[in-house]
Amino acid sequence: xxxxxxxxxxxxxxxxxxxxxxxxxxxxxxxxxxxxxxxxxxxxxxxxxxxxxxxxxxxxxxxxxxxxxxxxxxxxxxxxxxxxxxxxxxxxxxxxxxxxxxxxxxxxxxxxxxxxxxxxxxxxxxxxxxxxxxxxxxxxxxxxxxxxxxxxxxxxxxxxxxxxxxxxxxxxxxxxxxxxxxxxxxxxxxxxxxxxxxxxxxxxxxxxxxxxxxxxxxxxxxxxxxxxxxxxxxxxxxxxxxxxxxxxxxxxxxxxxxxxxxxxxxxxxxxxxxxxxxxxxxxxxxxxxxxxxxxxxxxxxxxxxxxxxxxxxxxxxxxxxxxxxxxxxxxxxxxxxxxxxxxxxxxxxxxxxxxxxxxxxxxxxxxxxxxxxxxxxxxxxxxxxxxxxxxxxxxxxxxxxxxxxxxxxxxxxxxxxxxxxxxxxxxxxxxxxxxxxxxxxxxxxxxxxxxxxxxxxxxxxxxxxxxxxxxxxxxxxxxxxxxxxxxxxxxxxxxxxxxxxxxxxxxxxxxxxxxxxxxxxxxxxxxxxxxxxxxxxxxxxxxxxxxxxxxxxxxxxxxxxxxxxxxxxxxxxxxxxxxxxxxxxxxxxxxxxxxxxxxxxxxxxxxxxxxxxxxxxxxxxxxxxxxxxxxxxxxxxxxxxxxxxxxxxxxxxxxxxxxxxxxxxxxxxxxxxxxxxxxxxxxxxxxxxxxxxxxxxxxxxxxxxxx
Numbered sequence: 006x007x008x009x010x011x012x013x014x015x016x017x018x019x020x021x022x023x024x025x026x027x028x029x030x031x032x033x034x035x036x037x038x039x040x041x042x043x044x045x046x047x048x049x050x051x052x053x054x055x056x057x058x059x060x061x062x063x064x065x066x067x068x069x070x071x072x073x074x075x076x077x078x079x080x081x082x083x084x085x086x087x088x089x090x091x092x093x094x095x096x097x098x099x100x101x102x103x104x105x106x107x108x109x110x111x112x113x114x115x116x117x118x119x120x121x122x123x124x125x126x127x128x129x130x131x132x133x134x135x136x137x138x139x140x141x142x143x144x145x146x147x148x149x150x151x152x153x154x155x156x157x158x159x160x161x162x163x164x165x166x167x168x169x170x171x172x173x174x175x176x177x178x179x180x181x182x183x184x185x186x187x188x189x190x191x192x193x194x195x196x197x198x199x200x201x202x203x204x205x206x207x208x209x210x211x212x213x214x215x216x217x218x219x220x221x222x223x224x225x226x227x228x229x230x231x232x233x234x235x236x237x238x239x240x241x242x243x244x245x246x247x248x249x250x251x252x253x254x255x256x257x258x259x260x261x262x263x264x265x266x267x268x269x270x271x272x273x274x275x276x277x278x279x280x281x282x283x284x285x286x287x288x289x290x291x292x293x294x295x296x297x298x299x300x301x302x303x304x305x306x307x308x309x310x311x312x313x314x315x316x317x318x319x320x321x322x323x324x325x326x327x328x329x330x331x332x333x334x335x336x337x338x339x340x341x342x343x344x345x346x347x348x349x350x351x352x353x354x355x356x357x358x359x360x361x362x363x364x365x366x367x368x369x370x371x372x373x374x375x376x377x378x379x380x381x382x383x384x385x386x387x388x389x390x391x392x393x394x395x396x397x398x399x400x401x402x403x404x405x406x407x408x409x410x411x412x413x414x415x416x417x418x419x420x421x422x423x424x425x426x427x428x429x430x431x432x433x434x435x436x437x438x439x440x441x442x443x444x445x446x447x448x449x450x451x452x453x454x455x456x457x458x459x460x461x462x463x464x465x466x467x468x469x470x471x472x473x474x475x476x477x478x479x480x481x482x483x484x485x486x487x488x489x490x491x492x493x494x495x496x497x498x499x500x501x502x503x504x505x506x507x508x509x510x511x512x513x514x515x516x517x518x519x520x521x522x523x524x525x526x527x528x529x530x531x532x533x534x535x536x537x538x539x540x541x542x543x544x545x546x547x548x549x550x551x552x553x554x555x556x557x558x559x560x561x562x563x564x565x566x567x568x569x570x571x572x573x574x575x576x577x578x579x580x581x582x583x584x585x586x587x588x589x590x591x592x593x594x595x596x597x598x599x600x601x602x603x604x605x606x607x608x609x610x611x612x613x614x615x616x617x618x619x620x621x622x623x624x625x626x627x628x629x630x631x632x633x634x635x636x637x638x639x640x641x642x643x644x645x646x647x648x649x650x651x652x653x654x655x656x657x658x659x660x661x662x663x664x665x666x667x668x669x670x671x672x673x674x675x676x677x678x679x680x681x682x683x684x685x686x687x688x689x690x691x692x693x694x695x696x697x698x699x700x701x702x703x704x705x706x707x708x709x710x711x712x
Contacts, residue, residue, distance in 0.1 A: 028359040028468065030072040031169040031217050033226035033274040034161025037625045037646075038084060038154025039063045040127040040147045042245060042618040043654045045578065046140040048087040048131075049124025050240035050402040053139045057127060059618075059653040059666075060628065061244040061333075062251055063646035064126050065269055066151075067276040068158035069217065069228055070166055071467050073362040079115045079465045080159050081472065081508070083228070083276035085247035085254075086151065087235075088120035088510035089476070091457065091567045092132035093151060100156040105163065113566070114366040117463060117474040118155060119511040122279050123235035124402075125246040129578070131514060132570040134455040135391075135446055143574035150622055168220040171467065172354040173504060178210040179346040182339055183233040185481060186286040186325065186400050187530055189307045190523040194482045201485075208232060208285050208481050213506045214347055215470070216354035224261055224273055229347050230280040230506045232481065236401040237287045237327050237336035244651060249287055250277040252340030255648060257347060264676045268646035269625070277343055279509040281484025283477075283517050283530050287339040288325035292400040296322040309400050309528075325400045337648075358468035365551040366463035369543070370564040371515075371536045372447060376543045384539040387436035388447025389456035390429065391516070392532030396443060399529045437537050440527055447535075453573040456535060459564055461512045462544065464491075464551055470504045471495060473548055477515040479507060480523060480530055483541045490545045491552055498556035513567070518544060584616040584691040585663050592616055592691050593703025596665060599685060602709045606673045611705040613687045615666035618654055620698055621690035628652045628689065629668045631675075634682040634707065642675075642683075649674035672710060680712050 039060065047055045064085035072078035098116065102108025129137065129144020130151050137143060185191055185207040192199075205211070209232045217226040235248035247254065254275045255268060262271025292304040294311035297319070304311055304323035311322040327335025374386045427445040434442060446455035457476075465472040473491060488505045495503035516533040524531045524538045534540050554561040586592050596612040603609055618628060627644035629652050634640075645652045651669040656662070668685050672678055686704040693699065 028170055028357065029362065030166045031171065031225060032070040032162040032164070032166035033068065033217060034158045034165060035065050035067045035269055035274045036154045036157035036161065037063055037269055038066045038086070038151050039245060039622060039624065040150035041144070041622060042628070042652070043656065044619060045127040045129065045144055045147060047125055048128035048140070051139050052240045052402070055240050056243065057245055058243040058655065059245070059651065060645045061246045061651050062255065062648060063268065064245060064247055064251065065254070066155040066158040067254065067274050068162040069226060069276070070159070070162040071171065071362055072166060075361070077362045079362055079364050079467070080111055080117070080162065081228070081465065082118045082155055082158060083278040084118060084120055084151070084155060085123055085251045086120045086126045087122055087124065088514040089118045089512040090131045091461065091513040092569065092571065093130055093148070093155070094118060094512055095569050096148065096152045097155050097159070100152055101159050104156060104160045110163070111159065113461060114463065115364045117465065117472070117508060117511050119278055119474070119508045121235050121247065121250040121277065122282060122510055123246065123248040123251060125238045125242050125244065125248055127245070132574065133457060134449070134453060135444070136514070141577040143576045144578055145576065146619060146622070150624060154624065169225060170218050171358045172216040172218070173214060173356055173358060173470065174350050174354040175211045175213050176350040176353060178205060179212055179231065179342060180210060181289060181328070182342045183208045183210070183285045183287060184289050184291060185284050186292070187284045187528045190519070190526045190528050190531065191284065191482060193522040193526055194520055195522070198482070209281065209484065212346055212350060213504070214350040214354055216351055226274040227257060227347065227351055228276045228278060230278050230508065231343060232280050232282045232285045233287045233339065234282050234285055234401060237339050238332050240402040242332060244653065246336070249336050249339040249343065252336055252648060253277045253343040253347065256341065256344040259676065260348065267641065267644055277347070280507045281479040281481060282509060283480035283483065283519070285481060286325055286401050287335070288327045288401055290326045290328065292323050292325045294322050295324065304400070320397050323400060324402070358470050360468035361466065363466040363555055364463060365555045365561045366461065367547060367551050367561045367563040368459050368461055368566050369547055370459050371543065372458050374543050376539045376546055378539070378542060384542065385436065386539055386543050387537035388433060389458070389535040390433065390437050390440065390442045390447055391444040391535070392440040392527055393443045394527050394529050394532035397529055439525060440532060452575055453570050457513055457515060457567060459567045460515050462547055462551065463512070464548065464555060466555060469500060469502060473505065473507045474511040475507055475509055475518070475544065476511060476513045477518045478509055479518045480520065482520050482523065483518050486520065486541065487545055487548065491548055494549050494552045495556070498553070581617045581619050581692050583694045584620070586614045587663060590614050592689060592701040593687060595703065595705060599705045599708045602711065603672060604711055605678065609670040609672065609685060609708070610667060611685045612665050612667040613703050615654060615664045615687070616689045616691035617656065617664060618689070620692050623688070628666065628687060630686045631670050632684050632686060633679065639684070643670065678710060680710060682707050683710055684708070
């Protein structure tokens with residue numbers, strides 16, 4: 006019996022050991038993709054005067070490659086930007102193929118590029134006219150930086166692939182970090198459906214987290230999905246920022262890589278990706294009136310308006326604020342909440358993913374797709390169109406033209422104005438009803454397409470994890486319905502415990518996706534559901550189709566890929582002409598110097614005679630350094646990608662002339678500051694009238710910092 010016991014024990018230990026054997030080959034990578042730091046409009050709020058003037062935090066692309074024993078692989082990229090873009094995918098695939106010397110490794114099928122939806126990054130990287138109004142067209146400087154940053158991150162992840170494992174967990178709810186900004190629409194969903202989510206309410210509060218480890222158990226990376234908009238930084242912000250998710254990534258990476266490792270230079274990569282955040286805001290104080298007789302009171306629940314002094318309902322005064330005293334503190338609170346929650350989940354992620362890596366992808370022509378509805382009847386999607394409430398904006402950032410949310414009727418004036426663009430047919434009006442069409446974008450092709458007609462969807466399988474790569478912003482309930490539907494398909498197909506998540510804003514941008522019931526209210530999200538009331542049902546139908554294809558091992562049918570519109574792009578962003586320094590001064594000279602001593606809670610501010618930062622984006626570098634004296638030399642402690650610094654640029658007249666760079670270092674926000682002697686340095690590139698570029702730099706006086 007002793008022999009039998011030892012035999013069983015040996016076999017038990019053998020199989021326990023097998024459980025620790027790596028199931029996948031995994032690789033991670035990241036790269037700077039910040040883009041032009043000045044004179045380019047920000048993507049997100051569509052506010053014309055929200056034009057960049059510097060950097061609070063640099064933007065990064067974070068890539069994760071997973072490969073199985075049969076060399077089937079997927080690449081998922083989370084970028085500190087507004088959203089994916091089909092033109093971005095076209096160019097990234099070409100560049101990755103060039104860098105790897107093989108264009109067959111990655112394709113539309115197995116690459117997903119998802120935006121965190123920060124509203125504080127440069128615009129001009131989508132190829133459709135509607136998204137180019139406030140950016141003055143296509144911005145090649147943005148596109149080039151995004152393409153190179155994303156491509157380098159993918160190649161780094163590809164080259165870093167090693168035997169490893171992926172564990173996951175969802176853990177407890179993350180509270181006080183998001184609210185629903187259209188709760189009146191959410192309440193239109195069936196009561197019995199809402200009751201299924203009584204424990205979390207009208208926003209998703211669970212975070213799905215993946216822990217990537219090497220075969221020896223060492224940390225490689227972390228990827229999670231949590232629903233919240235990148236709108237802590239409001240529409241008055243002029244500094245590039247990854248917003249709350251960018252900060253959460255920064256904090257997690259600093260924690261693992263060490264605080265002496267500069268941003269983007271550590272081996273460990275942490276991505277906080279977007280999911281069904283369509284109606285989910287980080288501005289947790291909720292919408293209140295900020296002027297008028299009801300100042301300080303809640304806005305109208307349905308229309309998100311406030312009475313002005315004449316008793317008229319106005320949307321401009323109704324907006325939400327975050328939990329902090331200002332947008333920077335709010336970003337810190339919401340970002341830190343996500344980081345701390347993810348760090349806790351990371352320590353508890355023990356459920357291993359095992360199995361194969363697979364994927365399916367389809368392009369969908371959404372202009373007139375037949376949809377079989379739940380009652381067996383059929384409906385159709387519609388050519389793209391935006392409703393009146395689109396122009397009202399949201400409580401994260403109201404619109405400017407006196408539109409209100411929940412508008413189901415049209416205006417003769419705006420009907421005439423929008424009719425100059427494209428007048429919808431009676432059939433199109435009926436298809437989009439009850440949406441009153443403001444912009445009939447689907448029929449406009451001059452100077453080129455205004456909105457996508459063909460959009461990508463895909464599903465990634467990594468063991469029992471299934472990632473639904475969706476090309477828009479699903480609302481809370483829309484995301485829940487999609488996940489439930491695909492979970493049901495997977496279980497019917499023999500997957501006992503599928504883990505399903507949605508990667509939002511992936512591979513292109515199609516605005517919002519609401520439920521049919523929410524669509525009836527025509528708040529902002531519904532007015533921005535491009536393809537009509539059956540948009541969600543169409544996506545559920547098509548995701549179901551490609552999921553079944555994956556389970557059955559057959560290829561997925563697809564419509565034609567979207568056209569590459571590069572040659573048609575128009576840009577009205579003026580180039581940098583020339584930089585001047587004042588007579589008697591040189592580039593890099595000090596305008597206002599630092600003081601001699603500072604304490605732990607102080608802010609150091611230094612300004613320099615500067616040049617336009619568009620001359621050299623310093624991708625992978627920095628416009629500033631905070632340096633500490635060590636012996637006879639200087640050690641770089643902080644750069645413009647650090648939370649504790651700000652690089653602020655103020656230009657001259659237009660795109661010509663003198664400019665000033667002001668650098669701030671908030672000592673209270675810097676981790677591990679040592680006493681000692683410091684200086685702040687600035688690096689720039691000037692443009693001569695001949696077009697020649699010339700590098701320069703300058704440093705402040707030495708100053709002391711006391712603990």
